[in-house]
């Protein structure tokens with residue numbers, strides 16, 4: 278995008294895909310099907326051969342005819358705003374994650390924003406966060422007029438590097454925001470130790486990490502707040518929806534009040550007595566009854582789907598590791614369950630005759646595998662979002678000019694390991710794909726071997 282575009286023209290021309298979540302990225306899937314030439318299966322599909330995998334993948338999200346009456350009943354009842362089904366969903370979600378409380382909200386973005394608001398993160402504070410994410414992780418910090426500080430990732434795990442967190446702590450640090458990217462757990466045991474040593478809050482962005490765990494303890498249950506998304510692409514899909522989990526009852530009460538106009542937390546939505554008033558700054562980010570109804574229906578199959586993804590994913594990771602040039606990302610000690618929102622691996626072009634990563638992704642897509650290269654080569658700390666926010670009138674009133682100098686901000690936050698990862702990452706879109714059969718998983722492995730075998734030809738085509 279030309280840098281001289283005005284704000285208005287940017288808003289008109291900015292494409293949704295440019296900084297969207299993983300779900301918004303174009304995924305490369307083969308045009309396979311009944312017309313594909315089976316006899317050509319030995320030739321790479323990108324060069325005209327038949328794809329290794331034909332016939333598509335399990336659909337995502339899943340909805341069955343048998344689900345219809347449960348949802349219809351809620352609609353017919355006519356209680357559409359937050360009521361008993363949302364409470365039931367919250368109780369079940371808290372139990373699943375292993376926290377005392379869960380508050381259901383409209384989406385993951387607002388779950389994060391509410392958490393930063395109610396932890397009283399504010400002007401002058403710094404929040405140390407993973408740079409391997411997209412804008413939704415950062416909005417809440419900026420709404421509170423705090424400063425995001427990026428600590429580089431460990432390129433072998435894709436997660437924020439605890440040692441880099443230590444190096445970025447200052448007297449102004451108030452919180453740490455690990456993002457369990459692709460659903461793979463950050464090193465939460467070490468991060469919590471650092472937080473305790475420095476008296477910091479930890480907000481987990483677990484929006485991709487439902488049911489991922491370390492020694493049986495789920496992501497979202499380590500920090501002071503765990504934030505989840507139930508957007509359609511996620512492994513717990515409602516369409517839109519989110520939740521914040523916590524063990525802190527006072528924090529939960531403040532969150533509840535915040536999500537319901539700043540009313541006292543004892544006030545049930547829909548109560549309009551004349552005594553009700555907003556006694557504190559709030560918002561309105563309540564989950565609706567029909568969203569909770571969809572969530573409760575999804576929960577009936579959620580854990581079984583998760584087990585299937587883990588069986589398939591663990592098998593596939595082991596098989597992919599046997600292929601020269603493919604390195605599945607490393608797990609921290611004790612990781613015993615993965616959401617498999619994505620299944621990423623590190624691609625070494627040298628072992629593929631110099632076939633560039635993007636061509637590899639296209640070739641794998643042509644073989645019928647749903648795959649991308651992950652987030653675009655555009656770290657958050659260089660994006661217009663931060664440039665504009667730091668240059669805003671409010672930030673200029675709150676901070677000295679030197680601190681807001683964008684060139685210096687980018688320098689301070691430069692994350693070389695992240696940039697390296699942007700070039701070598703490959704993400705399998707596993708949400709639907711990993712619900713397939715073992716033969717389906719074998720197709721993915723065969724497709725990668727096939728590209729390995731024909732890498733020189735594909736490169737030169």
Ligand SMILES: Cc1ncc(COP(=O)(O)O)c(C=O)c1O
Nearest residue numbers: 298384385386413414484506508
């Ligand atoms: C890492 C991460 N954080 C935050 C969000 C925001 O969640 P939502 O789309 O529900 O607002 C997402 C969703 O894509 C995400 O992947």
